[in-house]
Amino acid sequence: MTDILTLVFKTFKSQTDLKMDLTVSPPPPTTCGALVVGDHSVSRSVLLLAAVTAASQMGMRVMFFTQTQIQSLPASLQKCFSYPRTVEELLLQIASLHESTNTSPTPPSLIIVDRLESFLSDSTGGSHSGFHPGEQSCAAHLSALLCDTAAFLTQVLEQRSSISGPCRVIASFQSEVDPGQAGGEPSATDPILDILDRYFQVRCTLDQDRGYEAAAAGLQQLWHIYLSGRGITEASSLTFSWPCFPVLLTATLARGSRRTAIQKDSRQLVREDYSLPHRYPYVP
Amino acid sequence: MPSLLPAVAEQLFRDIQKTYQETSQIPDDLLIALKFVFGPCALQALDLVDQRSVTCLSSPSGRKAFQVMGGSGRLYSCFVSCHYCPCPAFAYTVLRRNEGLLCKHILAAYLCQALGVTEEESVSDQQMSMLLSGTAAP
Numbered sequence: 001m002t003d004i005l006t007l008v009f010k011t012f013k014s015q016t017d018l019k020m021d022l023t024v025s026p027p028p029p030t031t032c033g034a035l036v037v038g039d040h041s042v043s044r045s046v047l048l049l050a051a052v053t054a055a056s057q058m059g060m061r062v063m064f065f066t067q068t069q070i071q072s073l074p075a076s077l078q079k080c081f082s083y084p085r086t087v088e089e090l091l092l093q094i095a096s097l098h099e100s101t102n103t104s105p106t107p108p109s110l111i112i113v114d115r116l117e118s119f120l121s122d123s124t125g126g127s128h129s130g131f132h133p134g135e136q137s138c139a140a141h142l143s144a145l146l147c148d149t150a151a152f153l154t155q156v157l158e159q160r161s162s163i164s165g166p167c168r169v170i171a172s173f174q175s176e177v178d179p180g181q182a183g184g185e186p187s188a189t190d191p192i193l194d195i196l197d198r199y200f201q202v203r204c205t206l207d208q209d210r211g212y213e214a215a216a217a218g219l220q221q222l223w224h225i226y227l228s229g230r231g232i233t234e235a236s237s238l239t240f241s242w243p244c245f246p247v248l249l250t251a252t253l254a255r256g257s258r259r260t261a262i263q264k265d266s267r268q269l270v271r272e273d274y275s276l277p278h279r280y281p282y283v284p
Numbered sequence: 285m286p287s288l289l290p291a292v293a294e295q296l297f298r299d300i301q302k303t304y305q306e307t308s309q310i311p312d313d314l315l316i317a318l319k320f321v322f323g324p325c326a327l328q329a330l331d332l333v334d335q336r337s338v339t340c341l342s343s344p345s346g347r348k349a350f351q352v353m354g355g356s357g358r359l360y361s362c363f364v365s366c367h368y369c370p371c372p373a374f375a376y377t378v379l380r381r382n383e384g385l386l387c388k389h390i391l392a393a394y395l396c397q398a399l400g401v402t403e404e405e406s407v408s409d410q411q412m413s414m415l416l417s418g419t420a421a422p
Contacts, residue, residue: 088417088419091416091417091418091419092413092414092417092419094417095412095413095414095415095416095417096410096413096417098343098345098346098347098409098412098413099345099409099410099413100344100345100409103345136375136379136380137370137374137375137379140368140374140375140379141368141370141418143368144363144366144367144368145363145368145416145417147363147365147366148349148363148364148365148366148416149416151364151365151366152346152347152365155346156346191380195379198379199366
């Protein structure tokens with residue numbers, strides 16, 4: 001989880017930012033997952049990069065769950081993507097990962113869920129106003145299932161002496177409490193975020209720097225990355241410009257306009273149609 | 285079940301396990317400690333233990349889950365590696381109010397493990413998937 005995210009940030013960090021010193025270390029087997037919190041257009045790109053990085057650089061089998069269809073993917077990655085329409089479908093697909101059809105020949109070492117809030121809002125009929133105890137319980141169920149599934153798949157990977165273990169979980173979530181506040185940290189009082197923090201040991205907060213200094217420095221897109229939670233020994237704050245070059249992902253989204261937040265500020269650094277960097281051969 | 289509890293609760297379960305193995309009883313001081321740490325759900329959990337309400341389900345894949353029959357006869361599926369129960373008390377007391385560590389069903393699963401009185405049952409992989417996802421009764 002955080003080792004993959006750290007590798008992603010290290011790989012795609014600004015080449016002008018020499019202050020960042022990131023180390024990649026394997027997660028301890030007891031850790032559960034990482035929650036990426038922030039604007040979904042950016043967090044989705046982080047998740048896609050994590051999937052590609054894990055598959056191509058670390059040789060992992062990845063399962064990526066999202067509601068948004070990705071039209072163009074490398075052939076080797078297409079079977080990694082699943083598109084459950086409802087939270088019930090998502091729960092069943094994650095719960096089925098222990099079945100032999102999903103663990104042969106290799107069980108997944110990375111489970112990614114894009115936009116938890118989109119699944120959870122379905123559980124309350126799409127309404128976001130007011131408090132929904134059912135949404136809290138659904139968030140807990142989904143998070144606990146992800147943790148339990150990862151724990152089980154870690155055991156399977158260890159039994160098979162796989163170097164890909166332990167099984168990691170990365171999910172993204174955008175708080176409904178602060179809609180439109182891309183530059184602000186989600187409120188600590190978000191009841192759903194409180195629930196997710198119970199199960200995800202690391203929170204990775206993506207916070208765009210819209211300050212004068214960032215603009216004056218000519219940085220097209222400055223993001224603060226905060227890693228926090230009980231899954232790491234001490235809170236760390238990383239700052240880097242991301243993405244630093246036309247980041248590639250071949251991710252032509254079926255529902256366009258998801259990258260507008262980036263495009264408005266980034267001098268077209270992120271293009272409408274991504275293409276893959278040469279160094280990613282997509283060979284898991 | 286790997287413990288995700290405070291050290292005092294973990295120690296309490298270890299003491300209960302050790303004492304029960306030696307005497308087949310839980311002495312009063314440990315029962316009082318159980319009530320002190322877990323509150324009113326301790327007594328309800330002990331009732332569930334007396335009724336042998338906790339079953340450890342396992343499937344051919346090796347996946348396991350606890351199933352606890354509540355006082356009303358309803359079955360609740362709980363995970364083996366983290367705390368979640370679909371019961372209303374877990375949603376309200378643990379998740380919403382943050383006033384309790386566990387609900388009586390998860391506590392009963394811990395106690396049955398400590399006392400060695402968990403029932404065992406096998407299910408198919410598909411049944412296990414449906415139980416874990418909460419989409420079907422067994």
